[in-house]
Amino acid sequence: MSMIDTSWFLNKLKANENKPEQSLLAVFEVLSEMQAQADFVENSEAENALSARTELLAYLNQQAKKAGLQAPELFAQQIYHMANNALIQQQANPASNALGHAKQVASALMQVQRKPDWLQTTQHYLNVKPFQYGLAASVFVLLGAGVLLGYQAKHANAANQIVAITEAQAGTTQNANIDTSMASPGDTAEMYSAIEKMRDGRCRYIEALQLPTAQQEVYLQNVIAGQVSNKASDQKTARELMGKVDCDYTPMLMKNSRG
Structure with missing residues (x-):
């Protein structure tokens, strides 16, 4: 212990x-x-x-x-x-x-x-x-x-x-200027699904403090906290940032194969 x-x-x-x-x-x-x-x-x-x-x-x-x-x-x-x-x-x-x-x-x-x-x-x-x-x-x-x-x-x-x-x-x-462009329900659902998948993997998250200030809020809210924004621009930024996160899904795949 x-x-x-x-x-x-x-x-x-x-x-x-x-x-x-x-x-x-x-x-x-x-x-x-x-x-x-x-x-x-x-x-x-x-x-x-x-x-x-x-x-x-x-x-x-x-x-x-x-x-x-x-x-x-x-x-x-x-x-x-x-x-x-x-x-x-x-x-x-x-x-x-x-x-x-x-x-x-x-x-x-x-x-x-x-x-x-x-x-x-x-x-x-x-x-x-x-x-x-x-x-x-x-x-x-x-x-x-x-x-x-x-x-x-x-x-x-x-x-x-x-x-x-x-x-x-x-x-x-x-x-910040108000962005009224809303994301589609399908895109939002895909974001939640992708974030949940990351939770099941072993991921090395990027350092929020090294991101531009405008991206830090999007990263912490969407990727880290899992609260997906309904703004299309925020989701686009979040997807780009998620692409920089290195995840290993081997344990999850092995568990699913045994199940």
């Missing part, structure tokens, strides 16, 4: 008397220390990993609320998935400093969520209703965290760029 899913890790995290913001970022610091010192021993097989994970998420949610973040529960999930993903990367390559990069990305995301209109802007940005937002966001967390970490490893100022891009996209959305 992963060291992040243990009560031992949570106890070490709580032992640090920090401000809420520091407690959230301490997730990466404590994991890095434990991993570097190799002081985690697989002696907790009987421990309920799900219970430990639930307790950790509750603690992170509490700290996010104290920090004044606009969507504390979502941020707690983001921190968890990013930390776990970075831990796996750093265990595979100790020199990668994946946990350090993840901490910088988390700090940038924290800056974004401190803005009073963060949730409303993001809902408008993804064009989803509040009850749908959790699902769309979870997809972004699972697929996007790795993208952000990979980008962060290559670009030292990526944390600032994340904040800048988020703000720029909000402004772009408000000032």
Whole structure:
């Protein structure tokens, strides 16, 4: 089991008397220390990993609320998935400093969520209703965290760029010319089908931050969140971007052949 899913890790995290913001970022610091010192021993097989994970998420949610973040529960999930993903990367390559990069990305995301209109802007940005937002966001967390970490490893100022891009996209959305050209129902259905197929494969998603600003919104909404736009121009752009995603469907084909 992963060291992040243990009560031992949570106890070490709580032992640090920090401000809420520091407690959230301490997730990466404590994991890095434990991993570097190799002081985690697989002696907790009987421990309920799900219970430990639930307790950790509750603690992170509490700290996010104290920090004044606009969507504390979502941020707690983001921190968890990013930390776990970075831990796996750093265990595979100790020199990668994946946990350090993840901490910088988390700090940038924290800056974004401190803005009073963060949730409303993001809902408008993804064009989803509040009850749908959790699902769309979870997809972004699972697929996007790795993208952000990979980008962060290559670009030292990526944390600032994340904040800048988020703000720029909000402004772009408000000032963009209205496109009234609607896609046909058939084209929309094909888009949903193609996106669902990608979900069943092993795909290497392109880095959203390397795309032109105008394409980033289309990519995140349509390809990552799976919320297909009804605009013909957006669907055309989304198809072009989907063509740049490298997917391996071998496991899916093997499963279907056995079925």
